[in-house]
Amino acid sequence: MPDLLNDTPLGILFGLLAFLIVCSGFFSSSETGMMSLNRYRLSHKAKNRDKGALRVSRLLERPDRLIGVILIGNNFVNILASAIATVIAVRLYGDAGIAIATALLTLVILIFAEVTPKTLAAMHPEKIAYPASLLLTPLLKIMYPLVFLVNAITNGLLKVMGVNQNDSSNDQLTPEELRTVVLEAGAMIPRRHKTMLLSILDLESMTVDDIMIPRHDIQGINLDDPVESIIEQLQNCQHTRLILYKGDINNVLGILHMRNASRFMARQTPTKEDLLAEAREPYFIPETTPLQTQLLNFQRLKRRIGIVVDEYGDVLGIVTLEDILEEIVGDFTSPMSGHNDEIKPDGNGNFEVEGAASIRDINKTLDWALPVDGPKTLNGLIIEHLEAIPEAPVCMSFGPYRLETLEISGNFVQKVRCKETPKGKKKNRP
Known part of the structure; x- marks a missing residue:
C-alpha cells in the first residue's frame, strides 16, 4: 500500500484526499442529522407512508447498528485520509511533512468534515438525514458482518456496565x-x-374545589317550602339542573333536571313526593378530586353535575361537566350564569369586581396573576391578607395589583375596585 501511494501522481492523491474529506463530512453530518431528528414528526410522516421517513425509521429501529456503520465508515476514511496526507506532505517537504500533514489535516477535517457539516445537520436534520438514508441503508447491508461484530462487543461491554438497551423510558x-x-x-x-x-x-x-360554584351561590329547591313557592321557582329557573334539599343545603336529597320538572308541573295536584320522584340521586365528590379524574368519572357515570363535599361530608359547592370543559376550551356558557357581570370596567382603567368573584375567573378575564393557592374568592383573598374583616374602605396591593374595597356588608366584602399599575403591565406583558 505505501509503495502504491508513493507511485501515485500527486494530482490523484490530492483528489482522493478531497474525496475522503467529503466522505468524512457525509458520515459526520449523517450521524448528527439522524440523532437530531424530531422523533414525533418522523413518526407522523412514517405513518403517512413518506418514503424517506420510512427508511430513516427502519435505520433508527436499531441505533447501535446505525451508529456502528457511520463510525466505521467515518474512522476508515479519516485514517485513510491521514495516510494519504502524510504521503503527500513527505513527498513535498521531506520528514518535516509529517508534522505539517498532521496540523493541516486536523484543521481541514475539523472545519470541513466535522464542525461545518454537523452544524448544518443540526439546523436542518431532515434535509440531511433523509437523503443520507439512501446511502446508509445499502452500506449497512454491505458492512453488516463487521457492524455485527463491533456491536456484539460494545453491547457486551454495556451489559457488563449495567446499561439496559431496551429501556425506552427516555423516549417518553x-x-x-x-x-x-x-x-x-x-x-x-x-x-x-x-x-x-x-x-x-x-x-x-387542579382539583374540583378550584372551579366549583361555592355553596352560597348554589340555587336549589328547599322541600320545606310550600308547593306553590316551589312551582314558582321552577317556572322562573334559568338553570338546567337544580339541587333538591330539605331544610339545609347539607341535606341534599336529589338532583332535578328541568326536563323532568315539566312533567311534575303538568300534574293536576303536584306534591313534593312527586317532585322528589322525578329527581335523580345526588352524586357527591370529594373536594380534593383532580379535575382530570373527575372528567373521567363524569364520562364513566354518565353524570353532568356533582356536589362537592369536605372530609366531614358538608357541602362546599357544586361542579358541572361544563365547568371542567370551560377550563379547556374557555367560557361558552350564556350570560344567564351571571359570571359576566362580576367584573365591570369603570371607564377609568379600573375594574369593579364583586367580592364573590372567583380569583381564577378574574385572572382569566383580566389576564392577571393574583395568587390562587389560598382563598378561592376575592373576598377571601382580602380578608386573609388583612387578617380581619374590614370595617371601612381600605386599599392594599398584591404585587402589581391595587385593590380598594368599595362596599362592605356585615362580614363580606361586596365590591372592590381593582387596578393593575403601569409598572405591572410592562412587567407582565411579553
Missing part, C-alpha cells in the same frame, strides 16, 4: 416536557389550540 415525555414542546411549537400550533393543550395538562394539578 413527562407532562412538564410536553408543556415545553407545546410552548416552543411557535406558529406551528394556533394560539387557541396551544391554550387548550396547556389547559388539559393543567387539569391534573
